[in-house]
Amino acid sequence: MFITSSIYATIVACCLASSFAFAGNIKGKVDFKGTKPNPTEIKMIADPNCIKIHAGKKVTSDQVVVNTNNTLRHVFVYVKKGLEGKKFPKPTQKVTIDQQGCTYHPHLFGMMASQPLEIINSDPTMHNIHALPKNSKQFNIAQPRKGMKRVQTFDKPEVMVKIKCDVHPWMAAYVGVLDHPFYAVTDDQGNYEIKNLPAGDYEIEAWHEKYGSQTMKVSVGAADTKTVDFSSDKFVASK
Numbered sequence: 001m002f003i004t005s006s007i008y009a010t011i012v013a014c015c016l017a018s019s020f021a022f023a024g025n026i027k028g029k030v031d032f033k034g035t036k037p038n039p040t041e042i043k044m045i046a047d048p049n050c051i052k053i054h055a056g057k058k059v060t061s062d063q064v065v066v067n068t069n070n071t072l073r074h075v076f077v078y079v080k081k082g083l084e085g086k087k088f089p090k091p092t093q094k095v096t097i098d099q100q101g102c103t104y105h106p107h108l109f110g111m112m113a114s115q116p117l118e119i120i121n122s123d124p125t126m127h128n129i130h131a132l133p134k135n136s137k138q139f140n141i142a143q144p145r146k147g148m149k150r151v152q153t154f155d156k157p158e159v160m161v162k163i164k165c166d167v168h169p170w171m172a173a174y175v176g177v178l179d180h181p182f183y184a185v186t187d188d189q190g191n192y193e194i195k196n197l198p199a200g201d202y203e204i205e206a207w208h209e210k211y212g213s214q215t216m217k218v219s220v221g222a223a224d225t226k227t228v229d230f231s232s233d234k235f236v237a238s239k
């Protein structure tokens, strides 16, 4: 009995150790350098329903959001190189994009190829969501009524896919479609974190819709947490 339990304990300890041994984390922030731009007001004059939803309150663009601590929000950070040949299961849980207040929520996000994307219209007005991938099939869907939902997918990886509304020219969102789950988006403190990455050498890219992108190399060892910080003045405009 004693032998059996100690063998069992050894197996458990071994498995726990190995599951951590191959998982590392990368975290960091994206600093904003330069003159902080004023928030850009969105004029929703194309649709009086949109103006009514906001009850006359000013709405500002999500394109460039500099946080109070001088970091940049809405930056997509992901593993660009280093996972080639590795296969990761496709998640079955839905990712959601909501058309609410005549803007997209979230403004920028990530998902895996073939993962379901649920598109919701929470507004009492018509939206026409139009996704413009180059590697997957485009879709263009009218949702004239509040509460309408529809599920779509992107078949192939692509960083980034633009989503726009054919009714409201100010509406834009971006989605990074990947064949692995190692991505994150900077938050209202400019931070991101990519968890449970297999040990290895990686190229990490940070992408912003206005400033372009920056890549950094990092080696992640067993049970490491590495810090990789980016800076907007090092970003190079996207081609």
Ligand SMILES: [Cu+2]
Pocket (backbone or CB within 6 Å): 099, 102, 126, 127, 128, 165, 166, 167, 168, 171
């Ligand atoms: Cu719209």
